[in-house]
Amino acid sequence: xxxxxxxxxxxxxxxxxxxxxxxxxxxxxxxxxxxxxxxxxxxxxxxxxxxxxxxxxxxxxxxxxxxxxxxxxxxxxxxxxxxxxxxxxxxxxxxxxxxxxxxxxxxxxxxxxxxxxxxxxxxxxxxxxxxxxxxxxxxxxxxxxxxxxxxxxxxxxxxxxxxxxxxxxxxxxxxxxxxxxxxxxxxxxxxxxxxxxxxxxxxxxxx
Amino acid sequence: xxxxxxxxxxxxxxxxxxxxxxxxxxxxxxxxxxxxxxxxxxxxxxxxxxxxxxxxxxxxxxxxxxxxxxxxxxxxxxxxxxxxxxxxxxxxxxxxxxxxxxxxxxxxxxxxxxxxxxxxxxxxxxxxxxxxxxxxxxxxxxxxxxxxxxxxxxxxxxxxxxxxxxxxxxxxxxxxxxxxxxxxxxxxxxxxxxxxxxxxxxxxxxx
DNA sequence: ACCTGAACACCGTTCAAGT
DNA sequence: ACCTGAACACCGTTCAAGT
Numbered sequence: 001x002x003x004x005x006x007x008x009x010x011x012x013x014x015x016x017x018x019x020x021x022x023x024x025x026x027x028x029x030x031x032x033x034x035x036x037x038x039x040x041x042x043x044x045x046x047x048x049x050x051x052x053x054x055x056x057x058x059x060x061x062x063x064x065x066x067x068x069x070x071x072x073x074x075x076x077x078x079x080x081x082x083x084x085x086x087x088x089x090x091x092x093x094x095x096x097x098x099x100x101x102x103x104x105x106x107x108x109x110x111x112x113x114x115x116x117x118x119x120x121x122x123x124x125x126x127x128x129x130x131x132x133x134x135x136x137x138x139x140x141x142x143x144x145x146x147x148x149x150x151x152x153x154x155x156x157x158x159x160x161x162x163x164x165x166x167x168x169x170x171x172x173x174x175x176x177x178x179x180x181x182x183x184x185x186x187x188x189x190x191x192x193x194x195x196x197x198x199x200x201x202x203x204x205x206x207x
Numbered sequence: 208x209x210x211x212x213x214x215x216x217x218x219x220x221x222x223x224x225x226x227x228x229x230x231x232x233x234x235x236x237x238x239x240x241x242x243x244x245x246x247x248x249x250x251x252x253x254x255x256x257x258x259x260x261x262x263x264x265x266x267x268x269x270x271x272x273x274x275x276x277x278x279x280x281x282x283x284x285x286x287x288x289x290x291x292x293x294x295x296x297x298x299x300x301x302x303x304x305x306x307x308x309x310x311x312x313x314x315x316x317x318x319x320x321x322x323x324x325x326x327x328x329x330x331x332x333x334x335x336x337x338x339x340x341x342x343x344x345x346x347x348x349x350x351x352x353x354x355x356x357x358x359x360x361x362x363x364x365x366x367x368x369x370x371x372x373x374x375x376x377x378x379x380x381x382x383x384x385x386x387x388x389x390x391x392x393x394x395x396x397x398x399x400x401x402x403x404x405x406x407x408x409x410x411x412x413x414x
Numbered sequence: 415a416c417c418t419g420a421a422c423a424c425c426g427t428t429c430a431a432g433t
Numbered sequence: 434a435c436c437t438g439a440a441c442a443c444c445g446t447t448c449a450a451g452t
Contacts, residue, residue, distance in 0.1 A: 018443085019446085020443085029419080031417080032417080034446080035416095039446080040445065040446095090297060091294070097367075103370075104367075104368040104370045105370075107373075111370060111373075117374060120374065121374045121390070125342070125395040126398065128342050128343045128399070129343040136335045137335075161307050162311070163310075163311045163312075163315045163327075164307060164310055164311045166318075166324050167324060167328045170324045170325060183328070183332065188329060188332040188333075191332065192332060192333035195333055195406045196403075198406065199402045199406050225425065226425085226427085227426085236436085237437095238427085238437060239436080241427080242435095242436090246426075246427075
């Protein structure tokens, strides 16, 4: 049932996942789902745990910086396999025990690296959602946009927003097109992650 | 109508805002709303613009770092006045023209400070949602939690998650209580923001 | 005791009927 | 032409009736 829910969300998007449709897919009556799950919230929790369960454990014998970096990039790979997961995680109020366990080992990596409890606390806040491998892409333009529509939009908005236009055209790999194929999200994610880790290292050395 | 929608979301939460209830509150028939707005998406866009409109313009005559910092903190004050706004902004696919204009001036601050187009691009990705004054608080425990429930939870989970427990108890201002009143979100926000800005400054000097 | 169909209390939006 | 009530196509979940 959890696997069916994850598969459906992967394929058709989280907004297509309703209790009724999931039941239909499984060939059962809607109310049958409530034998396995108290409500939809619990279903979503279970789905999150499937994704978090795919994250590799920390590599042994590495320094804190490398261990944190590799684990976060592993989390990112899991998140990219399940594009709905970041949105669901954001919307939840309470972490599942499995997410808490993930956080706990991540905190442990910092503390083992010599970070004080307080510094680790601040550092975890600074990483924010990136700890789970996603960066709050505000207005995710990465979804399938018609290049012509994008070009028309930029032609219209360009004169009003010259700075946005400058970045949008610079991000394009082909000089010819008005608006490029979007940003290299993986590069941007690692750029930000490394900037953060370097900042943490500096704070650690100062302390 | 927009003001009524914003007021309702401020007061009772975004999940309580439905087209039908908003219409009832305004003393009109549900379909009357569709004279002002094509659909609910457009209503939410309008509500976002109300919030973004409350952000102060950039201060003149300051260096890029100070100008960016002050503007982001102004955005944060606006966001804190409207707790639903961050969630709605996250869920939207496309920015409104007003949000685009905000981004444009923010990009302009970096470029005026000497950042190249490409570096500005990376820097904007690194800031992420913080540019609009909110940090993806994963699992926002800041909401009204019963201290007793939290204490019980920690008592149960503490042994399994010692590192989470260490931070939770350290964050407490009173040593006596098992779990504190949560984190100082404003402090954490500024800590992260300043770490980012310092990192950007270092990149600028290196370039 | 277990299962399940119908029902409840909602949604956002369409559309045809009324003025 | 404008307005609007009813209807449509959904939700998640409750609950009583059936086995």
